[in-house]
């Protein structure tokens with residue numbers, strides 16, 4: 490554990506859609522991985538929990554907000570932090586600029602937690618990540634992408650399929666109609682993704698199976714998988730596709746939310762657990778994640794494992810899967826934050 494007291498700037502971004510009073514010390518709504526633009530404010534934000542953990546660790550935390558104005562960028566350059574705890578997901582509401590923020594911090598030579606710009610590039614566009622997975626022999630569902638008539642594919646794909654935006658997270662664009670079983674539904678959904686999100690559509694084979702998340706802590710050869718977490722979708726009503734839609738993830742008042750829950754996957758046999766953990770680690774490294782990340786997978790009834798996506802800097806809220814896995818491994822929330830701080834500082838030692 491870092492013995493020295495660090496000035497840690499908890500960095501997050503706000504965007505126009507949710508106007509806030511921008512004062513540097515005041516927490517404000519922000520988009521997090523696994524959180525949609527339509528999401529209502531939660532009681533305690535992850536950044537507040539992280540702030541408190543940093544205090545308990547003996548550090549000196551403060552908040553810094555990137556609000557999309559040049560002024561806030563210039564301020565960041567002069568913030569004087571020993572470490573940035575990076576919770577940004579976008580810049581000025583543009584998710585594709587997540588990588589610009591980390592690249593900016595690199596240029597300023599300010600140490601920061603989590604993945605760097607190269608991982609942002611490789612993991613954010615799911616079709617790029619899937620090409621990396623293929624190179625490393627990591628199984629991921631067969632897919633094609635379609636954008637304004639241009640098609641990119643390497644395999645024949647067959648129904649049922651799931652259609653999603655290539656580069657969103659938080660299940661944006663993923664609802665019951667995302668799973669399609671015929672050409673008409675497919676064409677309609679591709680059209681929807683293109684018009685609604687101005688994004689290429691990722692058309693992927695739908696994998697029936699259990700949904701397992703592997704939280705990974707560490708970097709490169711020293712990364713390791715924490716106990717696996719399952720999102721149990723088996724209780725969803727008949728006819729509703731078993732997917733982690735926006736409702737399942739965030740909409741507390743929906744049936745879908747109430748009937749699903751994440752918990753440590755206690756009943757997986759040792760062989761399956763080892764297989765899932767090893768595949769998750771391979772995927773983590775394939776797209777160059779570091780410090781902490783979460784790999785989303787599906788395992789079929791035959792025990793076949795498919796990587797669905799790799800999440801750099803996943804949501805660290807204490808109720809979420811990453812913290813759940815860390816707790817099961819014996820780390821308190823504060824210790825988990827301490828580990829992430831140490832990993833980031835070690836990179837700059």
Ligand SMILES: Nc1ncnc2c1ncn2[C@@H]1O[C@H](COP(=O)(O)OP(=O)(O)O)[C@@H](O)[C@H]1O
Nearest residue numbers: 630657658659660661693694695696732733798
């Ligand atoms: N190929 C697939 N087969 C089965 N379910 C899928 C597939 N792709 C996505 N899903 C379901 O949709 C959810 C969200 O998809 P994901 O690609 O992880 O998007 P996000 O980045 O928004 O989390 C997954 O957690 C899973 O439940």
Ligand SMILES: [Mg+2]
Nearest residue numbers: 659660785798
């Ligand atoms: Mg996901």
